[in-house]
Amino acid sequence: MFHGVDKAVEALLRGQESANRLKTVLEHPSTSSVPTEPLFDTVLDSFSFALSLFSNFTSSNPQPHRESSQNKPTPVARKSPKKTNYRENGLEHYSHDSPAPLHNDGFSWRKYGQKKIKTSSHQRCYYRCAYAKDRNCDATKRVQQIQDSPSVYRTTYVGKHVCEVNAFSQLNDDIINDSKMIRFEQTMSESVMPQLALVDHQAITIEDDQGTDQIMNLECDSNGLLVDDDQLWAYQFPPCSPGNLMFFEDVTAFDYNPFHL
DNA sequence: AACATTTGACCAGC
DNA sequence: GCTGGTCAAATGTT
Numbered sequence: 001m002f003h004g005v006d007k008a009v010e011a012l013l014r015g016q017e018s019a020n021r022l023k024t025v026l027e028h029p030s031t032s033s034v035p036t037e038p039l040f041d042t043v044l045d046s047f048s049f050a051l052s053l054f055s056n057f058t059s060s061n062p063q064p065h066r067e068s069s070q071n072k073p074t075p076v077a078r079k080s081p082k083k084t085n086y087r088e089n090g091l092e093h094y095s096h097d098s099p100a101p102l103h104n105d106g107f108s109w110r111k112y113g114q115k116k117i118k119t120s121s122h123q124r125c126y127y128r129c130a131y132a133k134d135r136n137c138d139a140t141k142r143v144q145q146i147q148d149s150p151s152v153y154r155t156t157y158v159g160k161h162v163c164e165v166n167a168f169s170q171l172n173d174d175i176i177n178d179s180k181m182i183r184f185e186q187t188m189s190e191s192v193m194p195q196l197a198l199v200d201h202q203a204i205t206i207e208d209d210q211g212t213d214q215i216m217n218l219e220c221d222s223n224g225l226l227v228d229d230d231q232l233w234a235y236q237f238p239p240c241s242p243g244n245l246m247f248f249e250d251v252t253a254f255d256y257n258p259f260h261l
Numbered sequence: 262a263a264c265a266t267t268t269g270a271c272c273a274g275c
Numbered sequence: 276g277c278t279g280g281t282c283a284a285a286t287g288t289t
Binding site: 112113115117118119124126128138143 | 277278279280281282283
Binding site for chain 2: 110111112113116196
């Protein structure tokens with residue numbers, strides 16, 4: 001098993017977690033206060049990343065990472081390590097108010113600062129992507145209570161997560177001769193990931209932990225997302241029972257290319 | 262010991 | 276000079 005499998009699994013689990021959270025949000029739009037945009041970004045990035053891994057098994061030209069959601073401008077790298085002014089340099093940003101701080105929004109954050117803000121009686125907390133260093137990800141967020149009784153917390157996301165992309169680049173060489181394992185625990189509905197409805201035909205073989213080959217006709221759309229040939233894959237991750245482990249063993253032997261037309 | 266958080270200092274923009 | 280954002284050493288946690 002290639003030693004970077006944890007990173008790939010981590011990306012998929014993050015996407016899965018966000019998809020489930022997004023499902024909850026969409027099913028209860030009137031009561032939920034969780035922002036959907038970061039969840040969409042997480043889902044799409046995670047699965048695009050995973051698909052890029054697969055495509056790279058047989059292709060020396062990996063699928064470009066998807067564009068930023070809503071075709072927003074690509075975040076601009078800071079000129080200086082100090083003082084980000086995203087209003088001027090075009091950094092992607094997004095704010096959301098909620099009655100409680102958003103501790104679990106699908107990304108891993110590391111707090112790097114906390115400051116008393118003049119215009120508020122509450123302190124502002126600063127977070128950056130937990131993979132900022134390892135994967136050169138510039139995504140940050142700020143969380144601040146902006147109102148008392150009822151309490152309102154404003155979470156401002158700045159920049160875009162590129163950690164999956166960079167992790168992908170680091171893993172390229174590792175993947176070729178190794179296998180991978182993915183754990184699926186829950187299901188997601190088509191309403192959560194409607195993009196999965198668009199299909200293009202390809203198939204790969206997945207081997208379970210007993211070593212028996214399990215053929216699953218996985219298909220990929222133009223956005224690089226997995227769907228199932230038997231129409232269940234788009235609705236259920238996985239077709240097998242929750243918690244099952246699936247080993248992607250020696251995928252190169254099957255000449256898998258999800259982007260082949 | 263490794264990792265995460267806290268907090269005062271520093272820096273750049275206004 | 277003020278302010279918000281970041282750094283980095285100190286401290287806490289696992």
